[in-house]
Amino acid sequence: MFFKNWNKKQKGEEKNQVIDVTLEQVRQAVNEYADGLKTGISLRSIVQDDHSIDFDLLKGILNGLPNRPFYMSKETFEIFETADLPNEIDKVQKAVDQYRQENGEEPVIPGNPYGKISYYLIRHYLSSEPEMELYLDRNDKMVTHRCPE
Template identity: 75%
Template sequence: MFFKKRKSKQKGEVKEQIINVTIGQVRQAVNEYADGLKQGISLRTLILDDHSIDFHLLKGTLKGLPSQPFYMSKETFEIFETAELPKQIDNVQKAVDQYMQETGEEPIIPGNPDRKISYYLIRHYLHNKPEVELYLDKRDKMVTHRRPE
């Protein structure tokens, strides 16, 4: 998944420095990258097809390549240490957006104070039912795995 060696313009091969990073350091590097993007360029340029982050674009900020992969949602841009959660969040976010566009209503369980998403209401828009509880943020209408406080 990650390349430990990469050809340089000079003779031979140069080893990339492999580093240990925290998820917080990855978030900070992604934020710096986002701040430097030209208008019209999406943060999705960092996200590979399997939802892993392309750290070759961040190695200057991080001063190396992480020793383990990190993953990002293409819809909410949240960063995770596992691959499955961003895929599930993206699937649900698309379903929520379609449901809200068609009905004008939020697909949350009626009376639920945590704004838990009703998978029943969005069942026709879901490809797969998520294995985790997901919530709808009150302010930006984005799907999250974090239970509101």
């Protein structure tokens, strides 16, 4: 009996230990968590108001808690190591979606081969213009900070 309780306690403490993780490990853990979500539960449930990921929900997958925060876009579900990108991407994604719904076209710079978003076209949907260049992925129509190849 003592051994069983000690073993359970040790496994519980293992999941609360602070660990080093890479961005790729976090992505894999989030994907695994998403695969196990019940119908009707959004992946947004692991994203807190400040866009940080709630690792209490992922510690069983990661076998611990990361020693630093990671952040996630609520609109595109892209994961970042810095806090500023997810918020900017979410604002632009919402603006792009509104523009597309009202105008029936993508708000990209005409002739731009990379799908660079035109902040001029979505200016009425944004409170401020982002300082970074953002692009619209050709396949999933999601905003990204990565310039397509």
